[in-house]
Amino acid sequence: xxxxxxxxxxxxxxxxxxxxxxxxxxxxxxxxxxxxxxxxxxxxxxxxxxxxxxxxxxxxxxxxxxxxxxxxxxxxxxxxxxxxxxxxxxxxxxxxxxxxxxxxxxxxxxxxxxxxxxxxxxxxxxxxxxxxxxxxxxxxxxxxxxxxxxxxxxxxxxxxxxxxxxxxxxxxxxxxxxxxxxxx
Numbered sequence: 001x002x003x004x005x006x007x008x009x010x011x012x013x014x015x016x017x018x019x020x021x022x023x024x025x026x027x028x029x030x031x032x033x034x035x036x037x038x039x040x041x042x043x044x045x046x047x048x049x050x051x052x053x054x055x056x057x058x059x060x061x062x063x064x065x066x067x068x069x070x071x072x073x074x075x076x077x078x079x080x081x082x083x084x085x086x087x088x089x090x091x092x093x094x095x096x097x098x099x100x101x102x103x104x105x106x107x108x109x110x111x112x113x114x115x116x117x118x119x120x121x122x123x124x125x126x127x128x129x130x131x132x133x134x135x136x137x138x139x140x141x142x143x144x145x146x147x148x149x150x151x152x153x154x155x156x157x158x159x160x161x162x163x164x165x166x167x168x169x170x171x172x173x174x175x176x177x178x179x180x181x182x183x184x
Contacts (some may be wrong), residue, residue, distance in 0.1 A: 024076035
């Protein structure tokens with residue numbers, strides 16, 4: 001594995017882990033679980049980073065990104081729930097409720113969609129960057145003796161017959177105005 005591919009894997013894993021960690025910590029705080037301490041957040045993101053780096057290595061499809069995102073966010077939710085001191089936890093916090101599960105799945109699906117779009121864009125750039133360059137010959141600067149230099153004007157022999165003639169019914173408004181008109 002080259003150094004460039006290792007760096008690319010690491011960058012992709014960092015983005016994935018950071019996004020999943022931020023969404024999970026934000027959801028945890030908004031659901032009434034309190035703010036996640038930085039140490040707990042960092043531990044969760046580093047664990048997600050390690051897992052993402054292990055499974056990363058090639059372009060992933062939308063299903064794989066969705067499964068990875070849902071799994072990672074559920075693990076982070078469990079980690080944050082167990083290691084964060086409860087701060088005014090609501091009745092649904094700590095117990096799986098249909099509404100909470102729906103919110104988690106919706107956020108995971110939106111995050112997975114966003115991450116997959118970024119994944120597709122990144123791999124498109126990689127493919128375009130790695131594509132062979134098209135070789136376009138430049139026109140010769142000097143024309144050989146006796147050769148006729150091509151004209152860039154289109155050949156329109158039928159226009160010369162109508163040169164200088166005005167189409168009947170055409171309104172010509174070239175030139176300065178013809179003076180004031182008085183209405184009255």
